Amino acid sequence: MKVRFWLLDVNYEVKEHTPEILLWGIDDSGNRVLVVDRNFLAYFYAVIEDKADPTKVVEEIEAERTQYAFITKLEVVERKFFGKPVKTVKVYCRDPNFVSKYAKDFRKFEGVKDCLEDDLRYSMRYLIDNNVVPCGWHEIEVTEKASTSGVHVDKVYTAKSLPKFIEKVEVPQLRILGFSMICYSKEGSPKPDRNSIVIISVATNQGEEKQFLAQDQNDKPVLEAFLKYIQSFDPDLIIGYDVNRQDWPYLNERFKKLRLKLSVNRAETEPHRSVYGHFSTTGRANIDLFDFADEFPEVKVRTLENLADYLGVMKIEDRILIEEVDFANYWEDKEKREILKKFSMDNTRCIIGITDAILDFAMQLSNLVSLPLDHVGTAAVGFRVEWFLIKHAQKIGELVPKRVEKPYRPYAGAIVLSPEPGLHENIAVMDFKSMYPNIMMAYNLSPDTYVSSNEPIPPCGVYEAPEVKHKFRKEPPGFYKEVLSYLIKVRDEIRSKMKNFAPESVEYHVSDARQKAVKVITNASYGYAGWIGARWYKKPVAEAATAWGRHTILTTIKIAEEAGLRVVYSDTDSLFIRHDSEKIEKLSRKIEEKLGLEIKPDKIYVRIFFTEAKKRYAGLLPDGRLDIVGLEVVRGDWATVAKKVQEKVLEIILKEQSPKKAAKFVQQFIYDLWQRRVPYRDLIIWKTLTKPVEDYAIRASHVEAAKMLKEKGWRLAVGDKVGYVVVVGSGRLYERVKPYVFASYSEIDIEYYVSKQVVPVAVRVLESFGITEEQLLKSRMKERETRRLTDFFGS
């Protein structure tokens, strides 16, 4: 019989040295199914030395066959390695767990240059080789198993054929469960061996909400009820926020401590940490929304509530937020417990809401790069790109290079021009779309087309990069070129198809998520090429890409200026020029003709303001919005007071062109600040812990604040943001900071916020108009004086 299924999760088991692939999915009638495939053999390649005879190597292996009991087959096959044909012996191995061990041995065999592809996981090997794609549909010939014992699915099948991919975009009706939990701890962050889980809030995509509550601090009933709920709802996706770092390890430990089995998987296993640090709940996809938070760089402090607020899921103003260290107090107080319960439920509601905004993209990304849905999020961008490349390599018979450690060698990047400071009217921004990918295609930059300086020039000729003089053969199209052309073609196709869909339709949403995923991978390709951790790293490729980039933009600037277009600013692939449609059109055509790359007008600013600095400016768009780039307004490490002031100053400057009014505003603001009329939370400064607290070479404010938090039992990890305020006192700045949760408004050092936050960012803009720090502070002095007098005499 035939089964059609949508692939949700994949794993493998080895029983008696024989592997089976477990494909967990949903069939087209909505059954949860497991297809067990025992038909696929693991293998690796022994690459043969140029002058050696592969049959000799085969004989060599055969001679020692008894030591390599799991080898089932040896095949002499031709493959390519960095574009060059190589002879290999494909070594099939019954037990996948022996692949890397055998490969290690065979590297020492005579005539064997190296062994490759022994470092690919068996389950990934299966997907890649058979074009089986996560979040995609497949058809397969199977026999049904009578029993489903040991697994929690509707049907279990044994594969009779390999799955065949079916082009079908729709996603089956998934059961999605979101959860969040509250742990009780009187001192500091909760520890699973001591502190119970007092609330677990769950919600589903079918609109059901439930809360499991401990009796006092006995959480056994909570955990049991939670398990029972999961088992009965039987979700396909289990979703949470920061669950890979927090909830799952905690649940694991807590269940162990209480001698309970964390039975949430569809197999009889328990959740465990796996590749790229994700937690696997076999048969279901566990998704951590935190892993997708960096898709939204506007959200500076990536907390659940901030992300939900940004995505319009739940506004922060409508919430009462509770710090982890206060959970115990809230739990113990009868009235406050209700607030805590609401807080927890709202967290889960946020999770469900954010899922809505992210899931399509996550599924498309998973589908595109072939990484299962539960680990596509935890895989770093480089690995996402790499899996996409591996998939393509398999298709064209290109061997996958080993990951080898390489030394870091910096190389020159892009050109940034100093802007003409001050205000400019009617400025158009022209830029090259996807400049690096297009350059890589145009000049066939690829690890396999690189011609090193000691190699002869091939008959087809070479492209030679300016400045760095790296050479790349013109023919045939390189690995990167093939991949990038495909990606760009696919994205264009999707985008033109989208025009026929209603923007509210499912097809539109799915297509949009798809084209975004394609775009992300395309744009990451240059970065990948220059990443020393990349399997396909070749420094000259990245170096040539930036060299051509510099040449491209410099040529463009020259041509623009020759055409009478003054360039007021340029960064990497863009130029800012006076808006003149005719000349711009002409320029576009000329560049395309001369360089074969497309440059188009993008934004038009009614007015734009530059400081003296590069990468920092603010423009007024025709619709009245401000576009602020690089300035403190868009930075996450300045107090909100400073950001608000600077934004307002920019608005006044750009819209009303009145520096005087802007200065007045700043003076008034400073006065209000002295009066403590601004919200306390606007004084918090957030900074990221980029390494363990002990590793810092210098004493920094946020690190000192982090130490204080840790002392009180807070759990802080690398990558966490620490929020602190500056309080009155003496000595260095780092001696005058406190975590914002530990300080009160009365001890705030207003002087610091005025002189080191508000004034500098205002001056940054206003100094262009002749306004000085002193002028901004002058009236403050007056106000302070009057304030002191009124305080003294009364008003």
Next chain:
DNA sequence: GCATGAAAAATACCC
């Protein structure tokens, strides 16, 4: 011993 300025460390941005 201390003021001063350069260098180093740290962070977060732009494209």
Next chain:
DNA sequence: ACGGGTATTTTTCATGCG
């Protein structure tokens, strides 16, 4: 654990002065 280029603040260190 994708690249290099850049601005900015604060700490740290070296230096010169007296």
